[in-house]
Each structure stands twice: as C-alpha cells, then as structure tokens.
Amino acid sequence: MIGRHRQESAAAFVMLAFLAGCTTPPDRIILLPDPEGKVGAVIVRSATGQQTIDKAYAGVDVTKGGAIEKTMDSQSSVQARYSQLLAARPPRPRTFTVFFLFDSATDLAPESFATVKELKTVLATWPAPQLVVVGHTDLAGSQEFDDRLSIRRAETVAALLIKQGIPARQIETASRGKREPLVHTADGVPNRMNRRVVITIQ
Template identity: 45%
Template sequence: MKRVVLVLATVAAMVAGCAQFASQPSAARWSKSQQPIEPEALRPSDRSPRNDLIVLLPKPNGKIGGVVVRNDGGKEIVLDKAYAGAHIDGPGEMQSITYGADRVAREFSSVVAALPGRPATFLLYFLEGKDELTPDSEREVERVFAEIAARPYPEILVIGHTDAVGNAEFNDHLSRQRAQRVRADLVKRGIAVDHIEVSSRGKREPLVPTSEGVSEPKNRRVEINVR
C-alpha cells in the first residue's frame, strides 16, 4: 500500500514538474543539446580561413529592426539600414560594408527567389446576424480564395467574429457558423480540409470597440490567416 502511494506521489510530482517545464519556452527542451560541442566554435581561431557575409535587405513594408552580428573575436556590428553589411574575412576580423542592390541581385538571386510567399491575413465581412457574406465581400472572395489556393501547401487559420448585437451564446454560435462556412468554401476550392484550422471568438475581439448591443459592420467578420 505504501508503495502505491509512493509511486502515485512520484508520478504526480513528475507530471507537475513536466508541466512547469513545458510552460517555459525558454527551457531548451527541444534542442536536446546534449551535443555540447560546437566544433566550429571550438576550432582554434587561426585554423581556417573565413569568408562570412551578412547583408540586410530592404523591407517591403514596416521598419527595419536590424541584426546584431557578433564575431568570434568579440567584435559587434549592428546592421540597421538596407544593404548595410558585415564581412568576416579572417579569424577575429569583421568589417562594415555596404552592398549594392545590383550585387545582391547578382549574387543572391537563387536564395532570395526561394523565399516562400509572405504570410497574409484577409478579412471577409458578413450580413448582420447571418453567416452570409456582404455583397462587397462576395465580390472579394474569389480573389482571396484564388490567392490562398495559389500558395504551395497553404496552412490556414480561420477565425470567426461577430458584432455586439445579441447575447454571448448567440454570438459564439454565429461566429462559429461563419468560420465553418468559410472553411467549407475553401474546401470546395480544393484546399485540403486538414490544412485548415477553425476557431471562433464570438463578440470578444471586436475590430472596432463598441458598447453592448451596437451593430457594427466591421466587427461581423472572418479573419483568414495563411502561410
């Protein structure tokens, strides 16, 4: 009997420990970094020649947050402008450089061309209290679905929302129906159903915050995230 208690206590303790472990993303649980040696890092710094290059690309939209480059000699360069670069040409050596757009295009065309399409978000709007698209979104939906279907192996998250008219239960149900409707339409377009995840938020996450009971067309929506 004592033994059973011991075993149960042990299991409980370990499960609790495991759960806490799992809740901390910073724990290196997936890296299995029992491979403690990084051969490159331990290599005597004078052994091999080096020729590493890092160049920032212009960002299509949004500001550049930059990259910090640290070399094996303890030097640090912050790159924060388009085409700013760092060149490591020897052990412990590192220089700032500026790389031309034409040179990037010439030397890096194949790697840049292999970048997957940028993840995207689309919004479709619905008629009040219904799981039917507005006429505007009805016209838009063809283009949106075509763009999603054109992606190689699209991974899709569909999230349904409502405005603040009606009680929580009604809106939870409506938002779920809207999301499921969009999923069904995507599947009709030939997108594999197991590539589509569906979620619904009722009236909890309005795009435009309103008081209870307010009819707001911008909140009657389904968000489609695709990557």
C-alpha cells in the first residue's frame, strides 16, 4: 500500500511523491526501472477506478476523491525534480557467490579471490549492511556430511566478513547442504559450481 492506493508490481520500482502548489495535492506514483533497466508493471487502484503503468517514468496522479490521471516524465526530469527522494532510497540487495575447493570448508577456489575483493569494496560504502550467508555443497557426500560441510563454509565466510569490520549481529548464517545445487547432477557426483557460499547484502 502507498497512500490510499493498492499497487501490484513485478520487478517494479515505485516512487511516491507529493506535488507542491495545491491545497490538497494529489499523490503522484512514478514507475522507475531497476538498476539493469528492466521495468515491471504496477496497478494503481482507488475508490473510483484503476490504472496500469508499465513504462519507465510513467506515472499517475491520484486525487483525494480517487480520480486517477496518467502522467509521463523523462528520466532527467524525474532525477532533477526528485533528486533528494532518489538519494534517500536504500541500496538494492546485492548477491555474491564464492566457491570452495573439494571437501574444504576453508579453502576458496582461485576464481573466488576477485569476488572477495569486489565484496570488500561494496561493503566499504554500504550503510549498515545486513548479510545473509548460505553454505552449499556438491552432491558427492552423504546428507549428514554435506550439512556439516556447508555450515562450516558459511561460518568461514562469516568470519571473513567480521574480519572486515562487519558486526557479527549483522550476519545471519545458514546452510543448505546438497539440497539446492546450482548445477544438477546425479547423487554422488562432484561439481565445482555447487561447492559455494552465497552472500546477500541487504
């Protein structure tokens, strides 16, 4: 819910702004693209009707009485007019994946060092990050063994994050063992892409 109006979205970014210069300003709802430029759709409903917006920087004005009027802005216009609102938005969640050597809970695969470096750079400027760290294994071991291995991998990454200055209370660890392989293989088959930890910064 935003204001008095119901919205339904799919991969949509919505900004609610208040228009100045009126005694009772309407609510303005503007659809923004996501960081990759993708645009979803939003249905805005009021007491008197509904409108769908599905183009970047399209919007609607909704009066107190429920009347809905479509609007259209450009990217530059929205950024100029609502720069303070846009700057106040929290960062979008980011996900990083690091890979481990076979049967190891502590040794990262060589290709993961660049990911760790990028992760450190992002964390250095992220305001009050909350992190979810989930360990995984390939399908080579038993369920019990892989459950233990995956949580140890998650704990290894959590320790690395704490070393970078992230308070432990801001890190949640979990493990999925062999339950959610990135690459589906037969049970008992090792696969380097499945030996991983997924870090989500929120």
